[in-house]
Amino acid sequence: MKRYVALIMTLLLVIPAVALAGTVKLGFINSITGKEAPIGENLSNGVTLAIEDLKKKGIDVDLITEDDTGKPDKSLAAFEKLATRDNVTGIVGPYTSATANADAKVAERYKVPLIVPAASKEEITRQGFKWTYRVSGTTGDYAGVLFDLATTLGKPKTIAILNENTDFGVSGAKSAETIAAQKGIKVVFEESYSAGSPDYRSTLAKVKAANPDLVFMVSYAADAILLMRQSREIGLTPMAFLGAGAGFSVAQFAQEKDISQGVFSSTQWTEDAPWAGSKEWYQRYVKQFGKPPTYHAACAYESMMIMGQAAVAAGGDREKTREALHTGKWNGILGEVRFQDYNGYQNQRKAVMLVEQVQNGHHETVWPLSDAAKKPIWPFPGWSK
Amino acid sequence: MNVFFQALISGILIGGVYALIGIGLTIIFGVMRVINFAHGDLLMLGMYLTYFLFTLLHIDPFVSIIITIPLMFLFGGLLQKIIINRALNALPQNQILLTIGMGLVMSNSIMLAFTSDYKILSTTYSSSSVTLLGISISEPLAVSFVITSGITTALYWFLYRTDTGQAIRATAQDREAAQLMGINVKRMSIIAFGIGSALAATAGALISPTYYIYPQVGSIFTLKAFVITVLGGMGSIFGATLGGVLIGMTESIGGAYLGSGWKDVIVFILFLLVLLFKPSGLLGTSKD
Numbered sequence: 001m002k003r004y005v006a007l008i009m010t011l012l013l014v015i016p017a018v019a020l021a022g023t024v025k026l027g028f029i030n031s032i033t034g035k036e037a038p039i040g041e042n043l044s045n046g047v048t049l050a051i052e053d054l055k056k057k058g059i060d061v062d063l064i065t066e067d068d069t070g071k072p073d074k075s076l077a078a079f080e081k082l083a084t085r086d087n088v089t090g091i092v093g094p095y096t097s098a099t100a101n102a103d104a105k106v107a108e109r110y111k112v113p114l115i116v117p118a119a120s121k122e123e124i125t126r127q128g129f130k131w132t133y134r135v136s137g138t139t140g141d142y143a144g145v146l147f148d149l150a151t152t153l154g155k156p157k158t159i160a161i162l163n164e165n166t167d168f169g170v171s172g173a174k175s176a177e178t179i180a181a182q183k184g185i186k187v188v189f190e191e192s193y194s195a196g197s198p199d200y201r202s203t204l205a206k207v208k209a210a211n212p213d214l215v216f217m218v219s220y221a222a223d224a225i226l227l228m229r230q231s232r233e234i235g236l237t238p239m240a241f242l243g244a245g246a247g248f249s250v251a252q253f254a255q256e257k258d259i260s261q262g263v264f265s266s267t268q269w270t271e272d273a274p275w276a277g278s279k280e281w282y283q284r285y286v287k288q289f290g291k292p293p294t295y296h297a298a299c300a301y302e303s304m305m306i307m308g309q310a311a312v313a314a315g316g317d318r319e320k321t322r323e324a325l326h327t328g329k330w331n332g333i334l335g336e337v338r339f340q341d342y343n344g345y346q347n348q349r350k351a352v353m354l355v356e357q358v359q360n361g362h363h364e365t366v367w368p369l370s371d372a373a374k375k376p377i378w379p380f381p382g383w384s385k
Numbered sequence: 386m387n388v389f390f391q392a393l394i395s396g397i398l399i400g401g402v403y404a405l406i407g408i409g410l411t412i413i414f415g416v417m418r419v420i421n422f423a424h425g426d427l428l429m430l431g432m433y434l435t436y437f438l439f440t441l442l443h444i445d446p447f448v449s450i451i452i453t454i455p456l457m458f459l460f461g462g463l464l465q466k467i468i469i470n471r472a473l474n475a476l477p478q479n480q481i482l483l484t485i486g487m488g489l490v491m492s493n494s495i496m497l498a499f500t501s502d503y504k505i506l507s508t509t510y511s512s513s514s515v516t517l518l519g520i521s522i523s524e525p526l527a528v529s530f531v532i533t534s535g536i537t538t539a540l541y542w543f544l545y546r547t548d549t550g551q552a553i554r555a556t557a558q559d560r561e562a563a564q565l566m567g568i569n570v571k572r573m574s575i576i577a578f579g580i581g582s583a584l585a586a587t588a589g590a591l592i593s594p595t596y597y598i599y600p601q602v603g604s605i606f607t608l609k610a611f612v613i614t615v616l617g618g619m620g621s622i623f624g625a626t627l628g629g630v631l632i633g634m635t636e637s638i639g640g641a642y643l644g645s646g647w648k649d650v651i652v653f654i655l656f657l658l659v660l661l662f663k664p665s666g667l668l669g670t671s672k673d
Contacts, residue, residue: 035599037501165646193645196605198596199399199633201523202392202641209388222503222597229512229595233523234391252505259512 023060024311027082028304029093029103034069035195038221038250039296040095043117045289046300047092049281054308061308068094075099076106083110089311090115090321092303095296096220097121097168104132113310113322117303118268118296120245121171125348133325133339135303137351139172139218140179142244142266145353146216147179149264149367153378154239156213160189162203162227163218172218172244188212195223204234213239219247228259232383239379240264249294249356249363260358262381264366267356268334269298272365272373275335292363302334390520392641393634398526400633401533402588406606407613407625408537409584415557415620416577417473419480423488424585424610425603431457431586432598433495436504439593446506447528450590454583461582462575469578470571488603496600504598511594529591536587537626540580544622553577557620585610612656618669627667631655 028047031040044065051061064086066078075094082088083106090113094100100119107114108129116124116134120142125134150156161176163169169192180187189210191203204227207215215238217227224247231241241263247253248265269275271282271292281301285293307321310328314320326347330337339347355367357376366376406428413421421427431453438449464487472483514521544550555563556573564570588606596602613632617624632652639651659667 033496033501034601035501038503041502191644191646193640194649197636197640197645197648198402198592199395199637199640200645201395201521202388202637203645205388205391206641222505222599225505226595226597230523232512233514234521235514235516252503256505256507258507 022058022312023062024308024316025062025064025086025088026304026307026311027079027086027088027091027093028063028065029068029075029078029082029091029099030065030300031070031095031099032065032067034071036070036096036220038252039118039246039294040070042294042297043093043095043300045285045293046117046297047304049285049288049297050301050304050308053305057309059308059312061304064088066093068099070096070099072098072102076102079103079106079112080110083112088112089314089316089318090307092117092300092307095119096166097124097171098166100124101167104129107131112318113307113325115303115307115325117300119168121167122175123171125345128346130346131322133347135299135306135334135337135349137268137353138175138345138348139168139244140175141268141351141353142172143176143179143216145266145355145367146242146244146264147176147183147185149355149376150214150240150242151183151185153376154213156185156239158186158188158210158212159214159216160207160210160212160238161187161191161216161218162189162207163192164195164220164223165192166195166220168220168246169218176216176218176244185214195220198226200227200230201234204230204236208234208236214242215240216242216244217248218244221247221250224248224250224253225256225259228253228256228263232259235383237380237382241380242266245295249296251292251294251363254358254363255361257361258384261360261384262377263358264376265356265358265363267295267354267363268351269295270354270356270363270365272371273333273335273354274371275333276331278333281333298333302330302332302337305332306330306337387519388641389638392637394520394522395526396634396637397630398523398530398633399637400630401530402592402629403609403613403633404626404629405533405536405584405588405591406610407617407629408540408622409581409588410610411614411617411620411622411625412553412557412577412584413581414614415622416553417469417574418477418560419469419473419484420611421578421581422481422484422607423491423603424581425605425607426488426491427457427461427582427585427603428589428606429495429598429600429603430460430491431589432593432596432602433499433504434586435590435593436506436598439506439508446508446590446594447532450532450587453586453590457586458579458583462579464582465575465578470574473574488607492600492603499600501600506593506598508594523595525594532587532591536584540584541622549573549576612652615666616656616659618666621666621668624666624668 068075097119100116120139163173243265310324356363357366364374438444513524552568613628617628640648
């Protein structure tokens with residue numbers, strides 16, 4: 001009799017586990033409101049598409065979404081809630097470098113696998129963390145591809161670096177400095193600014209006085225537009241304006257034709273990317289959300305796809321999910337994704353970068369030349385009258 | 386040298402707008418002794434009003450202040466009549482909480498209605514400039530400086546030359562004495578808050594073509610307005626004008642020579658120095 005009871009008990013335990021094999025509880029942290037919300041929206045939409053596609057694969061994701069408003073303290077609170085109260089298997093997010101860097105530390109403490117989709121600060125995956133995996137490329141990748149383009153198309157000798165004084169901005173400037181030194185380009189001006197000031201004219205006047213061949217900017221959302229507007233006012237005309245993704249990659253920036261024409265921006269994904277399904281995914285996104293996606297959307301999509309598959313394969317166990325992330329290989333709209341250790345990075349995807357240029361109000365893929373949809377305009381054509 | 390003059394000019398031009406924000410706050414404080422922490426949010430409302438007048442009705446931002454000013458005057462007056470007048474005799478900390486709360490309600494209502502997306506108001510002249518002796522002067526900023534000067538002059542005339550204006554100043558100097566002289570201080574408070582709101586909203590309208598608009602944008606300007614008024618002397622209109630231009634110049638020149646990341650540090654050091662050596666502000670007279 002005892003044996004039967006034991007058997008039934010075991011069955012009772014096993015049956016729900018089998019039935020639930022396709023269900024997994026995951027967390028998603030994002031800047032849904034606040035200053036970074038316009039880019040955050042791209043991440044949210046990307047995740048929405050991923051949840052649909054996971055369902056098609058028979059994976060039901062019970063997704064719990066938290067808004068961190070772009071602030072590290074709120075992001076930490078969100079992470080702790082997801083890790084302890086909601087007991088999620090893994091977390092995707094958050095968006096900005098400052099929030100992701102904070103969350104990476106608590107991911108270690110709570111031993112919850114974290115996939116960072118779009119934050120690019122170099123240090124995030126350089127701290128020897130076991131639980132943080134990054135799909136996003138680093139600011140080194142962002143700057144590197146722009147320098148490749150600039151040194152192939154022209155012969156720039158000097159550069160001015162202007163960055164926001166956030167985790168992302170500072171890391172971007174540091175990467176640019178390192179790569180400029182490698183390529184033998186002299187940094188003639190370097191300064192960080194605090195976002196939200198209505199007046200950057202005095203700083204830009206100094207950039208103009210330094211007369212650099214290249215102007216490299218690292219900025220979030222609306223400051224990119226402000227900086228370019230005031231560059232036009234001041235009459236700053238270098239060989240090229242280079243933007244490190246983020247604020248320079250949003251459609252709103254491209255639409256400001258007077259100030260965005262000819263500006264380059266590094267990106268991790270475009271509709272012309274050489275990876276299977278990119279074009280279809282782009283069209284599906286536009287159809288569903290009524291506007292074109294930035295690379296953030298694609299990165300968030302891919303991150304959630306990976307987390308969903310890894311978590312289900314691991315049966316919802318955090319440690320096993322981490323192992324799955326560590327050894328796994330995925331193929332999607334970002335090409336092949338593997339998390340590797342290299343150059344001091346841990347669990348970092350080696351991102352293949354592209355460059356977009358704003359041409360007539362649209363971002364066009366111009367680099368690498370093999371995937372280019374349009375020919376790059378070089379040098380900077382000058383300001384419209 | 387060119388950099389210096391460039392910084393000076395843009396500092397003075399942006400300072401004009403700051404002055405407008407500061408004057409609004411200082412009038413409200415002078416008359417009611419209430420620090421309006423919703424000031425930046427009133428400015429934000431002015432920005433949204435300007436944005437929608439421009440995108441929906443195609444009214445130029447600089448022209449639309451003709452609509453924005455009376456509308457925001459009424460709105461401010463209403464706020465005073467319905468809400469703040471009830472708290473005039475309350476503890477100062479309660480008044481502060483009240484105005485902070487009002488600001489939160491405004492910014493969050495706007496966020497609910499229009500989401501937290503950035504709105505960019507693009508006019509044909511948003512990034513135009515004229516070059517004078519090698520210095521580029523932003524056209525929209527120059528126009529807004531002219532308008533600011535006009536409005537400030539009109540305000541001075543109103544406060545010094547009209548009966549109502551003098552009644553407002555009397556209320557600001559001594560509320561009880563003014564009341565004994567037969568001045569309706571409640572009405573003066575309503576007018577003062579109306580003027581303050583209208584000025585904040587005008588400042589918002591004037592920077593809309595060159596800045597960006599989002600629901601939380603007010604907090605940046607609330608802090609700035611506060612620094613400007615304290616610097617100039619709480620309640621002093623001329624002080625706020627001076628304070629605004631001074632802060633604009635300090636930011637700009639400091640940004641040019643020490644790096645723009647240091648802008649705020651320089652402003653607050655200046656602020657602390659003034660408080661240290663002249664606690665009542667540059668043109669303030671210490672009372673109560």
